[in-house]
Amino acid sequence: MNSSSSSPTSAPEIVCVGETMALITPTDHRLADAAQATIGLAGAESNVAAGVAATGHRVVWASRLGADPLGDRVATELDRRGVELWVERDDAASTGVMFKDPGAESSSVYYYRRGSAASRMEPGFLTASQLEGVRIVHTTGITPALSASCSEMVDRLFADARTAGALVSFDVNDRRPLWSKEDAADTLARLADAADITFVGRDEAERIWGTVTPAEIRAFLPNCALLVVKDGDVGATAFDGDAEPVFVPAPVVEVVEPVGAGDAFASGFLAATLEGADLAARLSAGHAAAERVLRIAADLPPLVPHG
Numbered sequence: 001m002n003s004s005s006s007s008p009t010s011a012p013e014i015v016c017v018g019e020t021m022a023l024i025t026p027t028d029h030r031l032a033d034a035a036q037a038t039i040g041l042a043g044a045e046s047n048v049a050a051g052v053a054a055t056g057h058r059v060v061w062a063s064r065l066g067a068d069p070l071g072d073r074v075a076t077e078l079d080r081r082g083v084e085l086w087v088e089r090d091d092a093a094s095t096g097v098m099f100k101d102p103g104a105e106s107s108s109v110y111y112y113r114r115g116s117a118a119s120r121m122e123p124g125f126l127t128a129s130q131l132e133g134v135r136i137v138h139t140t141g142i143t144p145a146l147s148a149s150c151s152e153m154v155d156r157l158f159a160d161a162r163t164a165g166a167l168v169s170f171d172v173n174d175r176r177p178l179w180s181k182e183d184a185a186d187t188l189a190r191l192a193d194a195a196d197i198t199f200v201g202r203d204e205a206e207r208i209w210g211t212v213t214p215a216e217i218r219a220f221l222p223n224c225a226l227l228v229v230k231d232g233d234v235g236a237t238a239f240d241g242d243a244e245p246v247f248v249p250a251p252v253v254e255v256v257e258p259v260g261a262g263d264a265f266a267s268g269f270l271a272a273t274l275e276g277a278d279l280a281a282r283l284s285a286g287h288a289a290a291e292r293v294l295r296i297a298a299d300l301p302p303l304v305p306h307g
Helices: 044-054 069-080 148-164 181-194 202-209 214-220 261-274 279-294
Strands: 014-017 021-026 037-042 059-066 084-090 097-101 108-112 136-140 167-171 197-201 226-231 235-240 246-249
Touching: 014 044, 021 069, 037 069, 044 059, 044 069, 044 136, 044 261, 059 069, 069 084, 136 148, 136 261, 148 167, 148 181, 167 181, 167 261, 181 197, 181 202, 197 202, 197 261, 202 214, 202 226, 214 226, 214 235, 226 261, 235 279, 246 279, 261 279
Parallel strands: 014 059, 014 136, 021 097, 059 084, 136 167, 167 197, 197 226
Antiparallel strands: 021 037, 097 108, 226 235, 235 246
């Protein structure tokens, strides 16, 4: 195993930690009959990192990749998007792969990530000293589902981020194929309640915890300092301590595909947080970032060439 890059001498504003896979999407037919496909990226944390970087903030994506061409592809694309990499390359484990099977009503996804390089992240993958000066450390509920060592790594990451003086940002991001509902419900509740900033979809909270309304979710997660409940095309509600909740309705959008919109929302909200915006402005920034992704079929907006 070797490291493709290391922590620079000055700290980034945000560090996003989690797995990114190569994404294979057929372009001519459904997956079973396709002869042509595109190769992209699929990773919640790197989506957030790319979204924050697009706003001009300094952001790092930290993870592990296989020492393979798909790992090169992931690293190159994130570098092109202005994301700094704290990445270990693994000679013995591969970069994960995700296949998308587009359908008229919805898309299906198939993961090939068991035993991937990222699933081998362990406690201490990032240390408190590496995180010194970082303002926000962001991860999601996908990461602890990858393996027992990843779950332990996330627990240590929360502690080390706090030791370093960073805020912990956590997006629940429940992925049903990755673990049992019971394991997910317990672990995600514990991490969501412990974070400084937690993002959760109202629908996923109902699915895993049985909480129906934003107020019920807040009662279920009373210790999270700032809870953001997203409710699809209805809007988003932020609960900041004991203050009155702030609600901002979602803009009307002609949706092409919803995949990646939640990550985009988090990126907009976190970028506005760095800029000292008030809660309503942060929610609006989240909606605006999500809107840009909802209007396209990809998880990330295309890069706009300069000049």
